[in-house]
Structure formats: C-alpha cells, structure tokens
Amino acid sequence: MPIWNQLRQSAQSMQVQLNAKKNDLKSGAFRDASMAMCALVAAADGSVDPAERQRVASLIVGNDVLSNFAADDLQRRFNDYLGKLQADFDFGKVSILQEIGKVKKKPTEARAVIQIGIVIGGADGNFDKTEQAIVREACFAVGINPEEFDL
Template sequence: MALWDRIKDSAQTMQSQLLAKKNDLKSGAFRDASMAMCALVAAADGSIDPSERQRVAQLIATNEVLQNFPADDLRSRFDAYLDKLTMDFDFGKVSVLQEVAKAKKKPAEARAVVQIGIVIGGADGDFDATERAVVREACFALELDPAEFDL
C-alpha cells in the first residue's frame, strides 16, 4: 500500500473513532485542546500561509465531532492560538501545548485530541514530519505514548 493510501486510511480510521465518541466530547477542555492541536498542526513548519489557515479552518467547521461547539467560537479560538504561534513560534508553542495538556485529565478526550491532530494533519494526504513531530509533542503533553498512534 502506498504511503498516501496509508495516511488517508489512518486519517479516516481516526475520524471514525472520533465519531463513535462524539457524545462524550463536549467539555471546554476538549474544545480548547482540539483548537490548540489544530493550530499546532497548521503551523507545524513554523509558519502558516493564508490558504493553509483557511483550509484548516474549513476542516474544523466541517468536522462532525467538533460540531458539538459553535463554529464561531471554534474559529476564534483557532485564530487566537495561530496568532500566538505566528508572533513567536517557539514561545507560542509552549503556551499552545499547555492548552493541549488541559485535556489529559480525561484519557478519552486526550486521545481524541491526538486523533484530531492526525485527522487534520492527514487531510491533505501529506502528514509530514513536522506535523507528526508536533502531534508527538502533544502526546507527551497529554501523557500518552506516541507509539499508540503510530507516531
């Protein structure tokens, strides 16, 4: 199986797992951690262009699991985290990872946050090394083993 197909299958599997847990994923910590994760993946290479920002925002708006929350609220949180990352990536990353870590109190939510990172990262068919690295860092912040997610 080609790498592209494995990435696509992995993202689809993660999305299916998320949908199965949709009703359990309604807390503010999950919402904030998910948007922080999306921002980390979008800015993984240290920069973000407007088209990438728009693409990820569109993925957030259409993700069924995230529809538990108002779209405008998700967008403003995503934008705020991206702003932190674009002003000073290294310092912003520390702050954004702290937001991700807030989901570690509930293991199901913590895993779901990682799965959202994988879904967002793999949505374009190229879950590249920098995106995998930030999701791996998020695993550590959430006290999860990256190997559980093939990272």
Template sequence: MALWDRLKESASTMQTQLMAKKNELTSGAFRDASMAMCALVAAADGTIDPAERQRVAQLIATNDVLRNFAADDLQRRFEANLDKLTADFAFGKVSVMQEIAKARKKPAEARAVIQIGIVIGGADGDFDKTEQAVVREACYTLDLPPHEFDL
C-alpha cells in the same frame, strides 16, 4: 500499501473513532485542546500560509465531532492560537501546549485531541515529519504513548 494510502486510511480510521465518542467530547477542556492542536499542526513548520489557514478552518467547521461547539467560537480559538504561534513560534508553542494539556485529565478526550491532530495533519494527503513531530510532542504532553498512534 503506499504511504499516501496508509495516511488516508489512518485519517479515516481516526475520524471513525472520533465519531464513536462524539457524545463524550463536549467539555471546554476538549474544545480548547482541540483548537490548540489544530493550530499547532497547521503551523508545525513555523509558518502558515492563507490557503492552509483557510483549509484548516474549513475542516474545523465541517468536522462532525466539533459540531458540539459553536463554529464561530472554534474559529476564534483557532485563530488566537495561530496568532500566538505566528508571532513567536517557540513562545507560542509553550502556550498552545498548555491548552492541549487541559485534556490530560480525561483519557478519552486526550486521545481524541491527538486523533484530531492526525486528521488535520493528513487532510492534505501529506502528514509530514514536522506535523508528526508536534503531534508526538502533544502525546507526551497528554501522557499518551506516541506508538499508540503510529507516531
């Protein structure tokens, strides 16, 4: 199977798993961690262009799992995390990882945050090495084994 097909299949599988747990994913910790993850994946290469920012914002607004939360609140949190990362990536990353760590206490939420990162990373058809690396790092932050997610 081609890499592109595996990526699409993996993102689709992750979205299906997220939908199965949608009713469990309603806490503020999950909301904060998932928006931090979206920003981290979007800015994984240290920059984010307006088109990428818009694409990720659109994915957030249309993701069924995230509909448990107000879209404008999610957008505000995503943008705030992006601002931290674009101002100073290394320093911003520390703050964003602290947000992601909020989901550590609930394994289902922690896994869902990683799955959202994979869905966002694979949305453009190219879950590249820098995106995989930040999602892998988030796995360690959440005390999850990266191999569970093929990272």
C-alpha cells in the same frame, strides 16, 4: 498500497473513532485543546499561509465531532492560537502545549485531541515529519505514548 492511501485510510479510521465518541467530547477543555492542536499542526513548519489556514478552518467546520461547538467560537479560538504562534512560535508552542495538556486527566478527550491532530495533519495526504513531531510533542503533553499512534 501507496503510503498516501494508507495515510488517508488511517485518518478516515480515526475520524470514525472520533465520531463514535462524539457525545463524550463536549467539554470546554476538549474544545480548547482541539483548537490548540489544529493551530499547532497548521503551523508545524513555523508559518501558516492563507491557503493552509483556510484548509484547516474548513476541516474544523466540517468535522462532525467539533459540531458540538459553535463554528464562530471554534474559528475565533483557532485564530487566537495561530496568532500566538505567529507572534512568537517557540513561546506560543509552549503555551499551546500547556493548553493541550489540560485534557491529560481525561483519557478519552486526550486521545481525541491527538486523533484530531492526526486527522488535520493527514488531510492533505501528507502527514509530514514536522506535523508528526508536533503531534508527538502533544502526546507527551497529555501523557500518551506516541507509539500508540505510530508516531
């Protein structure tokens, strides 16, 4: 099976797992960490072009788990995190990883945030090395072994 088909199936499988936990994923910390993760994956290569921003924004709005939250609120938070990354990528990344780390004490939320990062990263059929590295860093921020997600 070609690697992109495996990636697509893995992302779909993670989305199914997320949907099963939807009722457990309603906290503000999860919302913020999820949007931080989306911004971090979108900007993994150090920049975000308008097409990539639009693609990630549409994935956020279309994600069933994130429908627990108001779409305009999610968009505002996503844009705020992207703004931090665009202003100073390295400093913004540290700040955003701290935000993601706030779900560390809630394993269900922590795993869900990592899964959202993988779903967003793999949505275009190419979960590249920079995206994988960013999600790996997020794993460390929430205290999860990256190998659990084959990272």
